[in-house]
Amino acid sequence: MFAIIGATGRIGGAAARELRQRGRAVRAIVRDPGKAGALAEVGCEIAVADIADTQALAAALRDAEGVLAVVPLNPSRGDAAAETRSLIDSLGRALEAARPPRTVAISDYGAQHAAGTGITVLFHDLEQRLGGLPGITFLRSAEHMENWARSLRPAMATGVLASLHHPLDKRFPTVSAPDVGLIAADLLAAAEAPPRILHAEGPQRYTATDVAAALAGPLGRPVQAVALPRGQWDQALAAGGLSAGYVRLITDLYDAHNAGRIEVEGGEVRRGATPLAEVLAALVRQAAG
Numbered sequence: 380m381f382a383i384i385g386a387t388g389r390i391g392g393a394a395a396r397e398l399r400q401r402g403r404a405v406r407a408i409v410r411d412p413g414k415a416g417a418l419a420e421v422g423c424e425i426a427v428a429d430i431a432d433t434q435a436l437a438a439a440l441r442d443a444e445g446v447l448a449v450v451p452l453n454p455s456r457g458d459a460a461a462e463t464r465s466l467i468d469s470l471g472r473a474l475e476a477a478r479p480p481r482t483v484a485i486s487d488y489g490a491q492h493a494a495g496t497g498i499t500v501l502f503h504d505l506e507q508r509l510g511g512l513p514g515i516t517f518l519r520s521a522e523h524m525e526n527w528a529r530s531l532r533p534a535m536a537t538g539v540l541a542s543l544h545h546p547l548d549k550r551f552p553t554v555s556a557p558d559v560g561l562i563a564a565d566l567l568a569a570a571e572a573p574p575r576i577l578h579a580e581g582p583q584r585y586t587a588t589d590v591a592a593a594l595a596g597p598l599g600r601p602v603q604a605v606a607l608p609r610g611q612w613d614q615a616l617a618a619g620g621l622s623a624g625y626v627r628l629i630t631d632l633y634d635a636h637n638a639g640r641i642e643v644e645g646g647e648v649r650r651g652a653t654p655l656a657e658v659l660a661a662l663v664r665q666a667a668g
Contacts, residue, residue: 385449393560440477489641497631521552521580542587558651
């Protein structure tokens with residue numbers, strides 16, 4: 380049986396569905412059982428536990444042959460970093476208690492750096508906290524394509540896509556979040572133990588100009604990518620509902636991105652199959668609906 384922490388999210392949900400399609404038993408660990416209907420329909424066992432509740436989480440992980448661990452990030456919390464570090468520690472204690480033979484923990488590109496990378500530093504902390512566990516694999520994910528939803532409504536209204544990726548023609552790694560879940564499912568179900576660190580990105584790298592061009596079709600209008608001046612980042616991110624603390628994490632992250640620090644640290648790269656245009660078209664349909 381495989382236990383999926385964060386099973387109602389894009390990554391965890393995709394992993395759970397894929398494993399069930401392969402006929403494997405899945406325990407979907409959720410905070411809100413009211414959101415678990417689709418998982419139950421595909422045959423998942425449902426366990427209710429919050430990652431912050433170490434004892435409940437350890438009980439939900441008991442007897443699992445493999446665990447997928449996705450630590451949630453709350454962009455509306457004032458001190459998102461402190462909350463995330465607390466969740467990481469709770470996760471670590473639960474895994475130490477349950478001792479599954481294999482764990483795949485979702486990490487982030489750039490997690491090799493201990494400072495100066497904003498939100499990615501939290502994934503460095505994750506790797507440090509869980510690194511002593513037996514059978515641990517860190518699947519470092521590139522930036523999720525779905526994150527462009529934050530910039531979608533202004534682009535729909537104005538035809539201008541404000542980008543924090545500078546310069547506009549710089550290619551960056553990105554991946555569809557459900558593809559990360561599919562890769563994680565492969566790692567959990569593999570006959571041999573996977574490497575300690577792997578990276579996940581999409582079928583190719585893209586530029587901010589590519590993103591604008593991909594949006595033009597589903598929006599039915601030209602879209603121009605514009606490099607948002609650094610001095611306007613805080614205001615733009617705060618307008619999207621992010622807390623001040625989370626804004627700082629994101630701005631530091633994109634400073635590191637633009638400096639070339641959010642990259643593969645050697646080792647294997649697994650590629651998802653979903654192209655950027657497909658994800659953006661789905662985001663537009665959701666926004667229009």
